[in-house]
Each structure stands twice: as structure tokens, then as C-alpha cells.
Amino acid sequence: MPATLAVTKGISILREYGPPILNTTYKDVAAKKQLPRLQGPAGSHKSGNDPHIQGRAIDIILFANIENERKCADEIVDVFLTVREKMKWLAVVYNKRQWNWAGTEFPRGGDLISQHVTHIHIEWAMAFSATAAWEQDLIDELKSRNWG
Numbered sequence: 730m731p732a733t734l735a736v737t738k739g740i741s742i743l744r745e746y747g748p749p750i751l752n753t754t755y756k757d758v759a760a761k762k763q764l765p766r767l768q769g770p771a772g773s774h775k776s777g778n779d780p781h782i783q784g785r786a787i788d789i790i791l792f793a794n795i796e797n798e799r800k801c802a803d804e805i806v807d808v809f810l811t812v813r814e815k816m817k818w819l820a821v822v823y824n825k826r827q828w829n830w831a832g833t834e835f836p837r838g839g840d841l842i843s844q845h846v847t848h849i850h851i852e853w854a855m856a857f858s859a860t861a862a863w864e865q866d867l868i869d870e871l872k873s874r875n876w877g
């Protein structure tokens with residue numbers, strides 16, 4: 730499935746107004762090559778109802794065990810939480826924590842992949858993924874942060 734509007738707009742706004750590190754690549758161990766940090770499509774390991782396959786999720790690669798990347802990721806998560814009511818995302822996951830559509834935080838367990846220690850995952854329900862009326866709100870919030 731093609732990426733939804735929420736995903737394509739989200740990626741382009743993060744690329745332009747987010748921290749500069751989002752425009753860099755990282756060495757992906759499994760793929761054995763440099764990959765972009767902003768990813769919409771799912772890798773080959775995903776299938777079926779996966780929100781990436783359905784084009785309604787973004788992964789933002791920022792390693793939680795690297796301090797400057799984790800700080801950056803925590804700030805991005807805070808931006809998503811701040812603009813939550815406008816963005817109408819379904820879930821955000823990062824570094825052993827997850828937030829539901831209401832902004833309530835829960836611990837994220839499971840294996841390392843499930844814990845999301847390498848990337849922020851943000852997804853929209855299909856019903857809210859076809860529009861992105863929150864573009865300016867996200868831009869304004871990203872611009873208001875000091876990305877160092």
C-alpha cells in the first residue's frame with residue numbers, strides 16, 4: 730500500500746523542521762548499508778496488518794543507547810505528545826515506553842525489537858491517516874524547540 734498523507738507529510742515536515750540528525754543516515758546492521766533515519770515503508774520482516782505495510786506509520790531511527798540520539802528522540806516524542814490532539818495519532822512507542830491516543834504512558838515490554846530501543850514508532854489509525862490538517866501545528870512546535 731502507498732504511504733498515507735499523514736506519513737508523507739510527517740516525514741517531510743520532520744526532515745525540514747526537525748533536528749538536523751534526521752537528515753543523516755545510519756549504518757543498518759541487518760541491511761549492511763546506510764539507511765535514512767526517517768522511514769515509512771516496512772522492511773522485509775514485516776507483513777500482514779503491520780501499520781508500515783499499510784502506509785500509516787513512521788519509524789524515526791534514533792538509538793536509545795547513544796545519549797545525544799536519545800535526548801533528541803525524547804524531545805521529538807514530547808513534540809508528538811504536545812501536538813497529540815491535533816495529530817490524532819494512534820500510538821507512539823520509544824525506548825521501553827508507549828503512549829496511546831489519549832497520551833497515557835505505559836511501559837513497553839517484550840524483546841528488544843518490541844521495546845523499540847532503536848527508533849520512535851508513530852502510527853495513525855487508517856481513519857485519521859488520509860488527512861494532515863495538523864501540518865502547521867507540527868511545524869510550529871518543531872520550530873519552537875532548541876535542537877542544539
Ligand SMILES: [Zn+2]
Pocket residue numbers: 781786787788849850851
Ligand atoms: Zn514502526
